[in-house]
Amino acid sequence: MGVDLSVEIGKLKLSTPLWVASGTFGYEDTYEKLTDPSRLGALVTKTVTLKPRPGNSPPRVVETPAGLLNSIGLQNEGVDDFIKNKIRQLAKFEVPIIVSIAGERIEDYAELAQKLDQVEEVEALEINISCPNVDYGEEGECLFAQDLYMTYGVVKAVRESTRKTIIAKLSPNVTNIVAIAQAAYDGGADALALVNTFLGMAVDIDKKRPKLGNIRGGLSGPAIKPIALYMVYEVAKSIKLPIIGMGGIISATDALEFIISGATAVAVGTGNFINPRVALEIIEGIEGYLKENRLNSVKELVGTLKA
Amino acid sequence: MIQTKAKIVSHTQVAPVHFKMILEAPEIASEAQPGQFVHVRVHDKLDPLLRRPFSIHRIRSWKLEAGSQIEILYKIRGKATEILSGRKPGELLDIIGPLGNGFPLELQSAIGNPQSAILVAGGIGVAPLIFLAEKLVHSSQSTVHSLIGAKTKDLILCEEEFKKLGCQVEVATEDGSYGFRGRVTDLLKNLLSTMDCRLSTIYAAGPNFMLQEIKKIANMFKILALGSLEENIACGLGGCFGCVVKTREGYKRVCKEGPVFNLEDIVWE
Numbered sequence: 071m072g073v074d075l076s077v078e079i080g081k082l083k084l085s086t087p088l089w090v091a092s093g094t095f096g097y098e099d100t101y102e103k104l105t106d107p108s109r110l111g112a113l114v115t116k117t118v119t120l121k122p123r124p125g126n127s128p129p130r131v132v133e134t135p136a137g138l139l140n141s142i143g144l145q146n147e148g149v150d151d152f153i154k155n156k157i158r159q160l161a162k163f164e165v166p167i168i169v170s171i172a173g174e175r176i177e178d179y180a181e182l183a184q185k186l187d188q189v190e191e192v193e194a195l196e197i198n199i200s201c202p203n204v205d206y207g208e209e210g211e212c213l214f215a216q217d218l219y220m221t222y223g224v225v226k227a228v229r230e231s232t233r234k235t236i237i238a239k240l241s242p243n244v245t246n247i248v249a250i251a252q253a254a255y256d257g258g259a260d261a262l263a264l265v266n267t268f269l270g271m272a273v274d275i276d277k278k279r280p281k282l283g284n285i286r287g288g289l290s291g292p293a294i295k296p297i298a299l300y301m302v303y304e305v306a307k308s309i310k311l312p313i314i315g316m317g318g319i320i321s322a323t324d325a326l327e328f329i330i331s332g333a334t335a336v337a338v339g340t341g342n343f344i345n346p347r348v349a350l351e352i353i354e355g356i357e358g359y360l361k362e363n364r365l366n367s368v369k370e371l372v373g374t375l376k377a
Numbered sequence: 378m379i380q381t382k383a384k385i386v387s388h389t390q391v392a393p394v395h396f397k398m399i400l401e402a403p404e405i406a407s408e409a410q411p412g413q414f415v416h417v418r419v420h421d422k423l424d425p426l427l428r429r430p431f432s433i434h435r436i437r438s439w440k441l442e443a444g445s446q447i448e449i450l451y452k453i454r455g456k457a458t459e460i461l462s463g464r465k466p467g468e469l470l471d472i473i474g475p476l477g478n479g480f481p482l483e484l485q486s487a488i489g490n491p492q493s494a495i496l497v498a499g500g501i502g503v504a505p506l507i508f509l510a511e512k513l514v515h516s517s518q519s520t521v522h523s524l525i526g527a528k529t530k531d532l533i534l535c536e537e538e539f540k541k542l543g544c545q546v547e548v549a550t551e552d553g554s555y556g557f558r559g560r561v562t563d564l565l566k567n568l569l570s571t572m573d574c575r576l577s578t579i580y581a582a583g584p585n586f587m588l589q590e591i592k593k594i595a596n597m598f599k600i601l602a603l604g605s606l607e608e609n610i611a612c613g614l615g616g617c618f619g620c621v622v623k624t625r626e627g628y629k630r631v632c633k634e635g636p637v638f639n640l641e642d643i644v645w646e
Contacts, residue, residue, distance in 0.1 A: 096616030129617035131611045136423040343612040
C-alpha cells in the first residue's frame with residue numbers, strides 16, 4: 071500500500087504536503103512544459119494587488135553565496151486582470167489555488183478578499199503582509215508583519231471578508247516571531263506561512279553602489295534555511311495552527327527537517343529557479359522516507375522532533 | 378523547450394578567457410532560433426546557486442533542417458563561468474532551452490525589399506551572431522555585414538567564421554592593435570553613411586552601453602535596430618520578473634519578451 075501524503079490546511083485538502091511559494095512560478099506556460107503542476111499540493115499565485123503595480127527599478131535580482139536577493143516589488147496587473155485573465159490558466163491543473171494578496175492599507179486587503187471570495191476557482195488566500203520590497207505609505211514605516219496590531223488588523227479584516235481558508239505569511243524580520251504569529255491567530259488565520267524573505271543588500275565596490283536598483287531586497291535560498299527552520303520550530307511549539315514551512319528548501323531532506331520541526335506542509339521557492347522539477351523530486355523523496363521509516367502518513371511525522 | 382542532461386562533446390579554449398563548448402542536445406538544436414539562449418546549471422552545488430544564461434552560438438546539424446548539437450561561446454566573468462570552464466567532455470550538463478525570443482529573421486525595412494543586414498558585435502556579444510549570420514546567409518539574397526569590436530586583437534572572435542559564411546567583415550579594436558582603431562559603433566556610423574539605410578536592419582549584441590549608442594545611431598540614420606539585451610536572470614522562464622528592462626510599454630522580461638528587443642523601445646536611465 072502506498073503512503074498517504076495528504077494533509078489539511080484549514081478547509082483545504084492537499085494531495086501532497088508541498089507547494090510552490092508565491093512569486094516563483096509565474097503564470098506562464100513555460101513551467102508546464104518542464105514539470106507537472108497537477109502533482110503539487112496547491113498552487114500559490116504571484117501576489118496580486120488591487121491596482122496594477124509596475125514593480126521596482128532594475129536590477130531586481132542579485133545572487134549571493136547560496137542565496138538570491140530580489141527586489142521585484144510585486145509587479146502585477148492587478149486583481150481584476152488576475153480574475154479575468156490569469157485564474158483560468160491555473161485552474162486547468164486541478165489543484166487548489168491559493169491567491170497571494172497584498173495591499174497598502176487594511177482596507178485594500180479587505181477589498182481584495184471580498185473580490186476573491188466571489189471567485190469559485192480560488193480555494194484560499196495567502197495574506198502577504200511581509201513583502202520587503204514595497205513601501206507601506208502612511209500607515210507604517212515598517213512591514214505590517216512587523217507590527218502586532220497591524221498583523222491582527224489585516225488578518226481580522228480578511229477574516230471578516232471571506233469564508234475561504236486564510237493563511238498569514240509572516241516576515242522573519244522581527245524580534246519575536248511567536249508574538250506576531252499569535253496576533254495572526256487572534257485575527258482569525260487558519261494557517262501560517264513561515265517565512266518570507268530576509269532583508270538584505272549587496273554592494274558593487276567598484277561603483278560604490280548597491281547592486282539592487284531598490285538598494286535593499288529579500289534574501290532567499292539555502293542561505294536562509296537554518297534561520298527559517300528555527301522560526302518554524304519556535305512558532306509550532308506555541309501556536310496551534312498548521313504551518314507551511316518555507317525558506318531555502320531545495321531537497322527532500324530540507325523539506326523533512328521542516329516537517330519534523332512542526333510544519334504541516336512546505337513550499338519551495340527559489341529552488342524552482344534552479345530546477346523546475348524540484349518540487350516533484352521532493353515529493354518523491356518524502357514518500358521514500360515515509361516508506362523507509364514505516365510511516366503510513368506524512369501527518370504522523372509532523373512535529374516529531376525529539377527535543 | 379526542454380530540460381535535459383546534455384553531454385559535453387567538446388570544450389576548447391579559443392581566446393585568453395573565452396571557451397567554446399559543444400553539447401549534444403538534439404531537441405534544443407532542432408527548435409532553436411538565433412538569439413535564443415540556454416539556461417545552464419554549471420554544477421550541482423549551492424554556490425553559485427542559480428543557472429546562467431548563454432546564447433546559442435551555433436547549431437551543428439547532420440541533416441539540413443534538424444540540428445543535433447548546440448555550441449555556446451562564453452567568457453569567464455565570474456565564479457559560475459570559471460566552474461563551467463573546468464567541465465570536461467563526456468560529462469553531462471543540466472540545461473534548459475531554447476528560451477526567449479530571438480532575432481526576427483524576416484528582414485524588415487522602411488521600404489521595399491531589404492538589401493542588407495548589419496550585424497554588430499561587441500566583445501562576447503558576438504556569440505549569438507554567428508548563428509544569426511548562418512540563417513541570414515542561407516535564407517536571403519541580401520548582403521550580411523559583420524562588424525566586430527573588442528578591446529584588443531586577441532579578443533576579436535569569429536572573424537574567420539563570418540568570412541567563411543560570405544559576410545562582409547570589418548574589425549575594430551579600442552587599442553588599435555588590429556583593424557580600425559576605435560569602437561565598433563564608429564564602424565557602424567561609417568558604414569551607414571555609405572549606404573541606403575532604409576533598406577537595412579541592424580542586429581546587435583554586446584554590452585548595454587554599446588546598445589545605447591547603437592540606438593542613437595539607428596535613430597539618426599532612421600534604421601531599424603534589434604539588440605540582444607543583458608540582465609541578471611534568475612529563473613529564465615518568465616516566472617520571477619527579476620530580469621526586467623524598462624521599455625516604452627513598461628517593464629518587460631529579458632528572458633521572456635526578450636532577450637531581443639527593438640532598441641527604439643528600450644528606455645535607458
